[in-house]
Amino acid sequence: MNLIDRAKNILLSPGSEWDKIAGEPATAADLYRSYIVPLAAIGPICSFIGLTVFGMSMPLIGTYRVPFMAGLSNAIVAYVFALIGVYVIALITDALAPTFGGQKDRTQALKVAAYAYTPAWLAGVFQLLPMLAVLVFLASLYGLYLLYLGLPVLMKSPREKALGYTAVIVVCAIVVAIVIGALTTAIGFGRPQVRIGPASMRGPVTPSAEVTPSSAAMAAATDAALPTSVWIKM
Numbered sequence: 001m002n003l004i005d006r007a008k009n010i011l012l013s014p015g016s017e018w019d020k021i022a023g024e025p026a027t028a029a030d031l032y033r034s035y036i037v038p039l040a041a042i043g044p045i046c047s048f049i050g051l052t053v054f055g056m057s058m059p060l061i062g063t064y065r066v067p068f069m070a071g072l073s074n075a076i077v078a079y080v081f082a083l084i085g086v087y088v089i090a091l092i093t094d095a096l097a098p099t100f101g102g103q104k105d106r107t108q109a110l111k112v113a114a115y116a117y118t119p120a121w122l123a124g125v126f127q128l129l130p131m132l133a134v135l136v137f138l139a140s141l142y143g144l145y146l147l148y149l150g151l152p153v154l155m156k157s158p159r160e161k162a163l164g165y166t167a168v169i170v171v172c173a174i175v176v177a178i179v180i181g182a183l184t185t186a187i188g189f190g191r192p193q194v195r196i197g198p199a200s201m202r203g204p205v206t207p208s209a210e211v212t213p214s215s216a217a218m219a220a221a222t223d224a225a226l227p228t229s230v231w232i233k234m
Contacts, residue, residue, distance in 0.1 A: 043124025048075035100165040102157030116147040
């Protein structure tokens with residue numbers, strides 16, 4: 001099944017699609033090549049465009065844009081960590097299976113992780129406009145439901161234990177997200193460019209313009225407010 005059909009089916013008819021997925025032969029390499037690699041790229045690419053081209057508008061402050069090279073390095077780092085992160089979640093899912101009456105199977109666990117991430121990965125397109133980034137989080141909530149439906153089918157856990165199984169994976173995913181978010185920010189994220197005032201009055205921003213106490217405080221506030229490109233969203 002091609003990527004578009006699989007993404008559409010897992011979103012619109014997850015119950016029957018999980019049954020199909022469970023019976024499909026696959027390897028980790030197959031899943032990465034045909035599904036994870038292309039979908040996980042949506043968010044970092046759109047975030048890069050959104051933060052470097054459109055920037056973030058903040059009342060009474062102006063528009064903040066991430067410098068091109070800093071934005072590019074952040075997108076690359078975020079993408080690499082996204083590819084690693086989904087496998088880490090698969091390992092956690094596999095390791096927890098016996099605890100919740102399921103069967104260990106690393107390939108099936110990777111299927112669960114990858115396909116449950118589908119809503120969040122597709123919603124990454126909203127990061128073209130940074131103010132819409134919250135929609136990625138909302139889409140991720142549907143991923144929780146997909147995970148809940150998929151665990152009994154692929155990991156063979158009893159349905160009455162699926163909720164607890166899902167909850168523990170979510171907690172682990174949050175921890176992974178925090179760690180990856182911190183690493184992504186430390187390695188790839190640069191300080192945004194400051195543009196204050198109407199477009200017709202904006203001049204070039206010089207280094208000296210960013211070292212005043214007020215502008216330094218605004219830059220620090222922006223660093224805290226800007227979303228990092230984290231794609232471990234469960």
